[in-house]
Amino acid sequence: MTKESVVPQHPSVDLSPFPPGFRWSTATAAFQVEGSRRADGRGRSIWDDFVDTPGAVHDGATAEPGPDSYRRHTEDVALAARLGVDRYRFSISWVRVQPEPGGPVLQAGLDYYRRLADDLLDAGVTPFATLYHWDLPSGLEAQGGWLQRDTALRFGDYAEVVADALGDRIRHWYTLNEPVSTSLQGYAVGTLAPGRQLLFGALPTVHHQLLAHGLALRALRAAGAQEAGIVNNHTLVMPASDAGADREAAAVYDVLHNRVFADPVLIGSYPDLEALGIPAMPVEAGDLELISAPGEFYGVNFYNPTTIAAAAPGSPVPFELVPTPGAPVTGFGPEWPIVPAALTDLLVDFHQRYGDRLPPLVIGENGASFPEPDHVDDVVTDSDRIAYLAGHIDAVGAAVRDGVDVREYTVWSLLDNFEWADGWSQRFGLVHVDFDSARRTPKASFDWYRGLITEARA
Numbered sequence: 001m002t003k004e005s006v007v008p009q010h011p012s013v014d015l016s017p018f019p020p021g022f023r024w025s026t027a028t029a030a031f032q033v034e035g036s037r038r039a040d041g042r043g044r045s046i047w048d049d050f051v052d053t054p055g056a057v058h059d060g061a062t063a064e065p066g067p068d069s070y071r072r073h074t075e076d077v078a079l080a081a082r083l084g085v086d087r088y089r090f091s092i093s094w095v096r097v098q099p100e101p102g103g104p105v106l107q108a109g110l111d112y113y114r115r116l117a118d119d120l121l122d123a124g125v126t127p128f129a130t131l132y133h134w135d136l137p138s139g140l141e142a143q144g145g146w147l148q149r150d151t152a153l154r155f156g157d158y159a160e161v162v163a164d165a166l167g168d169r170i171r172h173w174y175t176l177n178e179p180v181s182t183s184l185q186g187y188a189v190g191t192l193a194p195g196r197q198l199l200f201g202a203l204p205t206v207h208h209q210l211l212a213h214g215l216a217l218r219a220l221r222a223a224g225a226q227e228a229g230i231v232n233n234h235t236l237v238m239p240a241s242d243a244g245a246d247r248e249a250a251a252v253y254d255v256l257h258n259r260v261f262a263d264p265v266l267i268g269s270y271p272d273l274e275a276l277g278i279p280a281m282p283v284e285a286g287d288l289e290l291i292s293a294p295g296e297f298y299g300v301n302f303y304n305p306t307t308i309a310a311a312a313p314g315s316p317v318p319f320e321l322v323p324t325p326g327a328p329v330t331g332f333g334p335e336w337p338i339v340p341a342a343l344t345d346l347l348v349d350f351h352q353r354y355g356d357r358l359p360p361l362v363i364g365e366n367g368a369s370f371p372e373p374d375h376v377d378d379v380v381t382d383s384d385r386i387a388y389l390a391g392h393i394d395a396v397g398a399a400v401r402d403g404v405d406v407r408e409y410t411v412w413s414l415l416d417n418f419e420w421a422d423g424w425s426q427r428f429g430l431v432h433v434d435f436d437s438a439r440r441t442p443k444a445s446f447d448w449y450r451g452l453i454t455e456a457r458a
Contacts, residue, residue, distance in 0.1 A: 011390040013390050013393050013397075013452055016397075018397060018456060022407065022408070022456065023408040023409070024409060025086055025128065026083060026412075027089035027413055027414065028069070028076070029091040029130065030092060030133060032413075032419070033066060033076075033415055033418070034066075034096075035067065036071060040096075040109065041099060042093070043098070043137055043139075044099075045137055046134075046138055046193040046194045049141070050193035050194065050195055056195065058423040060423075061423025062418075067433045067438055070112060076088075078123070081123035083414075084450050084454060087128040087172065088120055088128065088414070089128045092130065093109070093135050097113075098158055100139055101158065105161055105165075113129070113162075114166060117129070117169045129166070129174070131158075131216055132216075133177040134186075136151070145194055149208055149284075151212070152208045152212040164223055167220070168224075173220050174230065175216040176209055179261055180234075183203070183206050184257070186202075187201075187205045188200070199316055199317060203273075204281070207283060211290065214292075217229075218293070226296075228295055229297040232261045232299065234300050234301070234302060234350075235257055235305055236305040236342040237250050237251075237257065238307045238324070238342075240307050240322050243310070252276055252319055255271050256278075259271045264292060265295075266298065268292035295359055296359060298360075299361075299362045300347070300362070300364065301363075301412075302346065302363065302365070303330075303366065303368070304335075304336045304337050305342035306321060306324075308321060323337070330369055331368075340388075340394065341395060341398075344398040347396070347406065351399075360407045362407055363410055365410055366392050367385070367389070367411050369427050370427070371427075375434055379444055380443040381444045382445045389449065396409055413428045414430055416431065416435075430443055430446040431446055
């Protein structure tokens with residue numbers, strides 16, 4: 001089946017549901033785009049350890065030099081300004097600012113993020129910073145990482161350092177990105193750093209990351225932040241059939257992927273895990289009050305729904321992820337089905353489930369990877385990506401029409417970048433990056449998104 005038989009090249013988007021002032025954004029993350037792993041005293045993170053582990057990353061790829069944004073950030077700012085986005089989401093590398101938690105602060109690292117923020121402001125683009133996008137200092141992981149409560153306390157200290165240094169120019173913040181990915185993929189099954197395989201033993205990492213969020217929110221507010229909140233990867237969970245076993249398995253997975261992260265932040269309590277045969281969280285007095293302090297928004301990253309079947313007898317977990325019947329897929333194959341309506345259903349479900357406890361929603365990431373050449377001499381005609389984005393923007397619009405308060409949509413990613421365990425094999429960017437030369441070439445989707453933003457503001 002050809003690309004053109006799957007998607008139209010230039011689908012239209014119904015912009016009528018989006019209110020005036022709706023924000024259009026794009027994003028990157030530090031480890032994925034910065035390069036310069038050893039520059040200016042930068043410390044070592046769990047992702048440095050992971051990429052240096054033989055066999056952990058596709059084709060033995062490392063994050064060097066990649067887009068090389070640490071040295072070429074002015075090109076990224078120019079691209080964001082040309083794109084016309086309201087905000088540019090980027091992350092701050094903990095180990096570039098504080099190589100050892102509790103140790104000295106690197107002025108060179110802070111200066112880099114100060115320059116990036118200032119250049120964005122000068123270009124008319126609001127900097128929207130993420131305090132943590134997975135780059136835990138290796139020294140903390142050696143002491144237990146997110147399994148330990150102390151890691152949350154050290155993160156709170158780091159948040160104070162960054163907020164005090166940059167809060168005069170960065171007023172909009174994400175605290176942590178996708179704690180679900182760290183917990184489930186990093187600690188439960190080991191497909192992401194730090195590569196542990198603890199299954200349900202990984203669950204303390206959920207609570208400690210949410211506690212870190214609460215501590216960071218407090219620090220950011222003290223430094224004058226206008227807007228701060230957490231962002232998680234959420235998925236619409238669908239049972240593989242109407243059979244009772246599949247529906248029960250899907251309910252358990254929904255708790256572990258969605259509710260165990262959202263409930264404490266939005267309603268101040270965890271689901272009843274022990275009723276599902278899962279250990280309770282290591283909650284201490286005052287934790288849930290801190291975690292559930294209202295944010296100005298709740299961030300939702302969305303890529304695909306998840307279809308769940310009951311696991312075979314003897315499985316260590318009661319569910320199995322299976323392909324979504326009839327759905328086209330991205331470059332990741334069956335594990336990333338394309339079902340835009342699932343985003344509408346997810347947002348409406350949040351609206352109905354959490355009611356007036358749900359703050360305005362921000363779509364913090366949405367995008368897709370598809371096979372593309374490593375080197376290009378002309379524009380990549382990425383019609384499949386355009387169709388994916390158009391379908392999901394329409395899905396957000398449908399949720400807005402149904403009464404969901406969504407304030408912002410963010411394309412992942414501005415640039416092709418290091419895609420974690422998949423190395424350079426998956427390209428999400430609106431801009432093609434030659435990973436040998438760091439040359440940037442906007443794709444057809446870049447011009448399409450720029451046109452959509454222009455039309456939305458007309």
